[in-house]
Amino acid sequence: MILEAKDALGRVPGLNEDLLDIQKYYFDNGDMFWIAVDDNDRVVGSIGYNSIENSSEINLHRLFVKPNMKHNGLGTKLLHTAEEYARSKGKTAIYVHLGRPKNQWYESYSFYPKNGYHEYEGNSPHLMKKEL
Template sequence: MIVSPNVHKYSVKNQDQVVELILQIQQEEYNIAITKEDQPDLFAIEEYYQTGNGNFWVALYDGNVVGTISLLDIGNHQVALRKMFVKKDYRGATYKTATLLLKTAVNWAKECGVKEVYLGTTPQFLAAHRFYEKNGFISIDFHDLPSNFPVLQVDKKFYKYVCFETV
């Protein structure tokens, strides 16, 4: 029987594995020209993500980081989903790593009273697009993003998840 990874809140003891996983996927798998120096948030996760309605989680399998996800509090009861990465061998229905990570983040957002979760991604992440859409995210235009959403240079496709309808 295959056991799924366990999702935990980020701890500084996960730092090196988080950076290694994210850079490996960005640089080697998707050939994105980005360095750790381009991502100072990876070296200040607690200060950058784990404040307000934000948080950062890791998926651990046998003590190793095999996935990450974070929510960045952008104010107005809104968050930006960031740093969603799953090691290639742990993707898909066998381990359900991405689903576990996303459910953890969405449940956290709802518990915190967040109204909407926004995310930006790159056009080449086609499997990610299908995954987000399957999990209730709707594709939106750049102009439909809240003004407080921090757009990254690589972000060209955007999504929104509604936790609670505003009246």
């Protein structure tokens, strides 16, 4: 699903190391990763986060939605699930890296601001933050 989502954005598909061992990179560290599945138990979306050491903040990762499932609220539901869970664990802020170049990740540059994320001081527009 993630390879398909990257391909649809014109990126060379490849998997990041954390996706090859979700248990190790997320759950074993006390962090979280969610998947959305369709009626046929096929993965159609994902999102995860890693805690920032010695803080109450997190980095958001791997929010992907299968191309044919976009623009129906699934990405927003995944994002809100991660935010609500993080808040319940006492997290106070979420950081997200939108990807570069902007033309390859153009959807992120409109999606996150619509959901309350903003550029934070001293950083470029591809780095955003939301206070919980």
